[in-house]
Amino acid sequence: MGAADLSPAARDAALSAAKGGSFDVAVVGGGVTGAGVALDAAARGLSVVLLEAGDLASGTSSRSGKTVHGGLRYLEQLNFKLVAEALHERDLMVRTLAPHLVAPEPFLFPLTKRWERPYIGAGVLLYDLMAAAGRTGGRGGVPHHRHLTRRGALREAPGLDPNVVTGALQYYDGRMDDARHTLAVARTAASLGAVVLSHAPVVGVLRDGARVTGVTVEDTQTGSRFDVTASVVVNAAGVWAADIQAMAGPATFAVQPAKGVHLVVEKGAFDSRTGILARAEDSVIILRKWFGHWLLGTTDTAYDGDRRAPTVEPEDVDYLLRNVNRYLARPLTRRDVLGTFAGLRPLLAPVARDTATTSALSRDHTVISEPAGMVTVVGGKYTTYRRMARDAVDAVGRAMGGALPPSPTANLPLVGAAGWEAVANRVPRLATEHGVPEEHVRRMVHRYGAELPDVLAPIRTDPALGRPLPGAEGYLPVEFLRAVTHEGALSLVDVLHRRTHLSIERTDAGLPAAPAVAALIAPALGWDADRQAREVAAYRAEVERDRAGLGAERAGAS
Numbered sequence: 001m002g003a004a005d006l007s008p009a010a011r012d013a014a015l016s017a018a019k020g021g022s023f024d025v026a027v028v029g030g031g032v033t034g035a036g037v038a039l040d041a042a043a044r045g046l047s048v049v050l051l052e053a054g055d056l057a058s059g060t061s062s063r064s065g066k067t068v069h070g071g072l073r074y075l076e077q078l079n080f081k082l083v084a085e086a087l088h089e090r091d092l093m094v095r096t097l098a099p100h101l102v103a104p105e106p107f108l109f110p111l112t113k114r115w116e117r118p119y120i121g122a123g124v125l126l127y128d129l130m131a132a133a134g135r136t137g138g139r140g141g142v143p144h145h146r147h148l149t150r151r152g153a154l155r156e157a158p159g160l161d162p163n164v165v166t167g168a169l170q171y172y173d174g175r176m177d178d179a180r181h182t183l184a185v186a187r188t189a190a191s192l193g194a195v196v197l198s199h200a201p202v203v204g205v206l207r208d209g210a211r212v213t214g215v216t217v218e219d220t221q222t223g224s225r226f227d228v229t230a231s232v233v234v235n236a237a238g239v240w241a242a243d244i245q246a247m248a249g250p251a252t253f254a255v256q257p258a259k260g261v262h263l264v265v266e267k268g269a270f271d272s273r274t275g276i277l278a279r280a281e282d283s284v285i286i287l288r289k290w291f292g293h294w295l296l297g298t299t300d301t302a303y304d305g306d307r308r309a310p311t312v313e314p315e316d317v318d319y320l321l322r323n324v325n326r327y328l329a330r331p332l333t334r335r336d337v338l339g340t341f342a343g344l345r346p347l348l349a350p351v352a353r354d355t356a357t358t359s360a361l362s363r364d365h366t367v368i369s370e371p372a373g374m375v376t377v378v379g380g381k382y383t384t385y386r387r388m389a390r391d392a393v394d395a396v397g398r399a400m401g402g403a404l405p406p407s408p409t410a411n412l413p414l415v416g417a418a419g420w421e422a423v424a425n426r427v428p429r430l431a432t433e434h435g436v437p438e439e440h441v442r443r444m445v446h447r448y449g450a451e452l453p454d455v456l457a458p459i460r461t462d463p464a465l466g467r468p469l470p471g472a473e474g475y476l477p478v479e480f481l482r483a484v485t486h487e488g489a490l491s492l493v494d495v496l497h498r499r500t501h502l503s504i505e506r507t508d509a510g511l512p513a514a515p516a517v518a519a520l521i522a523p524a525l526g527w528d529a530d531r532q533a534r535e536v537a538a539y540r541a542e543v544e545r546d547r548a549g550l551g552a553e554r555a556g557a558s
């Protein structure tokens with residue numbers, strides 16, 4: 001097993017290292033920001049422990065819009081700095097950091113009025129110019145935009161309503177699998193020596209006088225509690241950031257969670273070669289390609305419910321369908337929806353705020369260096385995670401009283417990136433050698449990159465791992481097994497929600513296959529028949545909660 005492998009044995013070793021251990025940095029939060037901090041700190045030579053309350057990326061970082069982008073709408077808000085930073089990071093991810101996970105994707109901005117072309121065109125031109133200005137060498141990460149007539153727009157997207165659309169602009173951003181990207185960041189940190197421990201919530205903060213000196217952690221797998229000491233604690237807990245800081249004393253900031261809802265839509269429901277970004281009632285609506293399906297989002301509303309389980313409400317579904325259908329020849333309905341999910345963005349809240357909408361709150365990030373010994377990084381957007389992490393670790397250096405080496409992460413490919421194109425060129429041969437359909441291997445290269453041959457290897461000794469399970473035909477069994485042997489999954493929900501996306505890609509959420517998947521991974525996790533049944537029940541409950549907003553018609557999975 002390699003240092004980047006998050007196996008059950010590796011978790012046992014991480015637990016032993018964390019118990020009573022002393023580190024330069026203890027990072028609280030295993031979303032993309034916390035994983036990015038762990039990677040940046042480890043890459044600068046610091047000893048690091050990463051502590052996540054649930055599964056890696058189990059919160060916001062697996063429930064994002066799954067698009068790496070500069071944010072066209074932020075230009076209209078005149079937030080040029082954020083857009084420039086995000087475009088630079090987008091191109092870094094496409095070119096260098098994770099080209100197997102992040103790929104350019106075309107989008108159309110449909111025009112419905114003649115005056116829109118010069119106005120929107122100027123914005124998209126500025127978008128491309130800012131991306132070009134931010135490049136550090138070589139070609140850009142994505143192609144440039146182009147103007148289309150009505151006929152050209154309908155040629156790209158026949159599903160648009162010709163009575164509404166007068167033309168379009170086509171531009172590019174990046175498409176990604178957010179949960180797998182966060183996993184890759186965390187595994188890359190582990191490969192550099194970071195101790196990665198999931199399902200280990202922080203339940204207290206240690207102090208020596210006024211200074212934070214570490215945290216108290218609970219291992220949810222055993223119920224045991226232990227202390228971890230650190231020179232600096234980095235609070236990257238997202239929507240829980242204020243709660244973590246409050247453990248060390250009065251919180252000096254507030255987080256306003258903003259709920260974003262997305263729907264996964266059948267591929268045949270919209271006829272188009274390109275995604276769509278268009279104006280909505282109070283923001284924008286995006287219908288983008290996502291691994292053989294369409295992903296429709298997003299809402300942007302203040303949220304004060306259970307942060308562990310944000311729900312999709314019927315009005316969220318109505319909002320998304322109503323706004324996208326303004327542009328479509330064939331309206332989308334609930335019957336076109338395969339699955340749903342809701343995530344929470346951690347936005348810094350102003351003193352006085354409108355609790356009805358959060359679309360105008362800043363997406364910039366903030367680093368707070370108080371109390372002594374604690375650095376909090378909060379806000380921001382997924383695309384700029386690396387910069388957020390860099391700024392947080394710079395603050396760690398100041399808190400430790402010494403200069404750190406510059407961050408090397410702009411030139412540090414994630415696990416699976418180096419050599420992935422050479423593996424992609426071998427897809428037909430890999431398919432033949434392992435006796436699996438080429439379509440599966442081609443899909444998998446964009447999940448595993450250069451690690452794909454290692455992922456497929458167990459099929460040589462157990463050919464059944466290369467034959468899809470009934471009800472889970474979109475994946476090979478070897479992928480479910482890989483999730484627990486190398487990727488840190490400890491539950492059936494971890495496997496079917498984040499390591500794969502069976503839960504949102506089928507109308508039945510993969511529930512008919514859930515018992516077989518549980519039985520497949522049971523030996524690696526030491527589950528007996530009773531535990532397998534409990535895991536299936538827990539998965540069913542989560543699916544039903546996620547789909548409640550669709551109503552009985554498509555809520556799931558009976």
